[in-house]
Amino acid sequence: MTLATVPTPKSPTLPRAIERLGLAGLVAPEAMASAAQDQTADTFGYKWHRTETFTSQPVQAMSRTWMLDRYCGGDEARLDEWLAEPGRLIVDAGCGAGHSALALFGDRLRAHDYLGIDISTAVRVAAAQFAARGIPAGFLQHDLTTVPLPAGSVDLLFSEGVLHHTDDTRAAFLHLARALAPGGRFLAYVYAKKGPVREFTDDHIRAQLAALDNDAAWRALEPLTRLGIALGELGATVHVPEAVPLLGIPAGPIDVQRLFYWHVCKLFHRPELTLDEMNHINFDWFRPANCHRHTPGEVEAWCAEAGLSVERLHVEEAGITVVARR
Numbered sequence: 001m002t003l004a005t006v007p008t009p010k011s012p013t014l015p016r017a018i019e020r021l022g023l024a025g026l027v028a029p030e031a032m033a034s035a036a037q038d039q040t041a042d043t044f045g046y047k048w049h050r051t052e053t054f055t056s057q058p059v060q061a062m063s064r065t066w067m068l069d070r071y072c073g074g075d076e077a078r079l080d081e082w083l084a085e086p087g088r089l090i091v092d093a094g095c096g097a098g099h100s101a102l103a104l105f106g107d108r109l110r111a112h113d114y115l116g117i118d119i120s121t122a123v124r125v126a127a128a129q130f131a132a133r134g135i136p137a138g139f140l141q142h143d144l145t146t147v148p149l150p151a152g153s154v155d156l157l158f159s160e161g162v163l164h165h166t167d168d169t170r171a172a173f174l175h176l177a178r179a180l181a182p183g184g185r186f187l188a189y190v191y192a193k194k195g196p197v198r199e200f201t202d203d204h205i206r207a208q209l210a211a212l213d214n215d216a217a218w219r220a221l222e223p224l225t226r227l228g229i230a231l232g233e234l235g236a237t238v239h240v241p242e243a244v245p246l247l248g249i250p251a252g253p254i255d256v257q258r259l260f261y262w263h264v265c266k267l268f269h270r271p272e273l274t275l276d277e278m279n280h281i282n283f284d285w286f287r288p289a290n291c292h293r294h295t296p297g298e299v300e301a302w303c304a305e306a307g308l309s310v311e312r313l314h315v316e317e318a319g320i321t322v323v324a325r326r
Contacts, residue, residue, distance in 0.1 A: 006141055015115070015139075016136070017138040018138040018140070020089055021149060023115075023148070026140060026148070033143060033167055036167060036289040037143070039210075040290045041120045042214070043283075043289075044165075045122055046214040047280065047283055048097035049122070049125055052276065059273065062270060067103065071314075083112060088155040089154050089156070089181075090105075090112050090155065091117065091179070092158045092159075093158065094118055095118045095122070096122045098125070098126035098137075100161070113138075116138070117141075118140075118141060118144075119142065123139040123140065123141045144175075149179035151179060154179045155181055156184060157179065157186040157188070159186075160187075161319070163188060163190055164291060164292040165291065169190060169294060170298070174306055177308060181326065184325070184326045185323060189319055191319045192318060192320050193294065194248070196246075198266070205265070205286050209221075209286055210289065217283065217287050225275060227267055228278065235255075237256065238253070238259060240253075248263065266282060295320075296320050299313065299320050310322060311324065311325050
């Protein structure tokens with residue numbers, strides 16, 4: 001793949017976002033920045049082409065509710081406020097299959113110029129997903145850490161769970177932030193550091209999967225996903241009598257599946273999802289070679305370094321969500 005611009009089905013003209021940014025005919029780098037980035041790109045190209053694992057109504061609803069809570073405190077009016085003026089230029093940095101942008105912003109995107117950038121072949125899936133909904137959009141297959149977005153050109157940057165999959169999360173954040181226009185917002189989510197056992201176990205599994213191809217890695221994770229389902233179906237609660245700081249475990253009642261999930265090993269479970277849908281989420285976590293975890297302090301420091309003010313910092317066990325403004 002050498003041409004960065006990705007054709008959008010049923011779109012005979014150059015997408016306005018690409019035209020506005022002066023990126024027509026952009027040529028992508030011939031080689032990835034690192035072997036880890038190459039493997040990560042391959043991972044997400046594979047994952048997002050499995051459309052049956054993320055396009056169902058339950059998955060869409062789960063994703064939208066979670067993002068709306070993190071970015072907007074559950075208040076949908078904030079989306080309308082951010083996109084009140086038509087013709088905003090929106091860049092989805094690490095768009096994958098377009099799943100997150102479509103789930104969060106939905107039909108609001110029709111009134112704006114949207115550009116999805118992804119290092120993987122998932123941009124082709126995204127182009128098809130947008131075309132199926134009749135939403136005009138542009139797409140580039142390119143490394144988001146080197147894509148030449150003009151400084152001060154973008155009204156809204158959106159990077160949902162992507163920056164930590166680059167070689168250097170901070171560098172990726174700063175590179176993108178320079179493209180933000182005065183008054184523009186940067187919406188981003190990065191993984192948070194977990195307790196010591198969970199960190200060790202997750203990296204142990206990630207290392208074992210490294211020697212496998214994507215199909216084999218997907219299958220290898222299925223027993224882990226089934227264990228998460230079995231723990232979830234127990235419906236059992238344990239009362240932790242006092243906090244265990246050595247393991248990062250708080251005091252109080254906690255569901256057994258949640259205890260394993262947060263403090264032993266990521267074993268995703270949602271009863272309304274299928275095995276493949278849950279395996280998709282576990283694969284997303286364990287398979288990429290690049291999977292950095294961060295602290296709220298790091299995210300705040302990046303914003304300060306980029307000259308952005310933090311409007312919202314939402315911290316939970318899974319990760320850190322920030323809304324920052326130029």
